[in-house]
Amino acid sequence: MKRYKIASIPADGIGPEVIAAGLQALNALAVRDGGFELDVTDFDWGSDRYKRTGALMPDDGIEQLKAFDAIFFGAVGAPDVPDHVSLWGLRLPICQGFDQYANVRPTRILPGIKAPLADVGPGDLDWVIVRENSEGEYAGMGGRAHRGLPEEVGTEVAIFTRTGVTRIMRYAFKLAQLRPRKFLTVVTKSNAQRHGMVMWDEIADEVSHEFPNVTWDKMLVDAMTARMVKDPQSLDTIVATNLHADILSDLAGALAGSLGVAPTANIDPGRRFPSMFEPIHGSAFDIAGQGIANPVATFWTAAQMLEHIGEGDAAARLMLAVEKTCEARVMTPDIGGTASTQEVTDAVCEMIRSSNIL
Ligand code: IPM
Ligand code: MG
Secondary structure: HHHHHEEEEOOOHHHHHHHHHHHHHHHHHHEEEOOEEEEEEEEEOOOOHHHHOOOOOOHHHHHOOOOOOOEEEEEEEOOOOHHHHHHHHHHHHHHHHOOOEEEEEEEOOOOOOOOOOOOOOOOOOEEEEEEEOEEEEEEEEEEEOOOOOOOOOEEEEEEEEHHHHHHHHHHHHHHHHOOOEEEEEEOOOOOOOOOOHHHHHHHHHHOOOOOOOOOEEEEEEHHHHHHHHHHHHOEEEEOOHHHHHHHHHHHHHHHOOOHOOEEEEEEEOOOOEEEEEEEEOOOOHHOOOOOOOOOOHHHHHHHHHHHHOOHHHHHHHHHHHHHHHOOOOOOHHHHHOOHHHHHHHHHHHHHHHOOOOO
């Protein structure tokens, strides 16, 4: 039997609630499948640990995670800890320390979910956004001088390297090639940003020659937002910088009906290090502890994790169970239902156990 070592970091707000839900679904799959086992180790890292000890994770945190096959991550961020502290104290050190340079964000309108665009339903919107996840606007470059004085300056420098852009472009073309439409849209802002963004366009063109059967086009990020709203059927795989894709993926989540269902995978395609899987929605302290957090994004990212570790059948089974549960309208209030986190989880687990599916 295959045995995978999973590091679970539920962290803040609704993180622990959705990760608990995700682990129940993963266990149901492991039992039903019989072919694999998950050996889950729980880490209490996050904002509470920061308030207790001054650090979100221990100094050797990255070292501790190295031995795992994957990281299952909840959400980080607390109302009484500055956002840049929690982000740079836990999630970004993991993404950057493990060179998880491809951030993969699939978006689809799940059955039963009411999406905001008229006449756009399941099947009309089926995208994967590939977000550059190691550099760009999140490189942490820049600084402040003359603090508090009238002449204070702050710089925020985006870093684009030929290596970084080439590898994310190859990842995106390869992913586009695996999808039925074999179609990629490369997003930049190369009219106004005339250095790094023009390099993106040039590298996209170079890499495209390695993938002659992938059709591709280019969009400026502002026009891209309009296209996503007006012509969602015209898009399939999308690649963009760290910040542009951050913004586009929120729009994508909203157009699919809710950020509560949107997953993300932080992947090290070279598999030198564990990759990290998390829901996009964040810690949502306003609903924490009420038992109504939507577990669907976590189920979806759990499916991405299964896919990554090589359990593709279990991943497909989990997504089918999630779709059938949504279709039956067993859903949490954020997407118009009345069910609790546990009720949705029970329905998904029941569906996994039922012999009718896959
Ligand atoms: C995301 C989030 C994060 C990001 C926040 C929490 C810093 O918005 O995963 O999209 O911008 O990367
Ligand atoms: Mg975001």
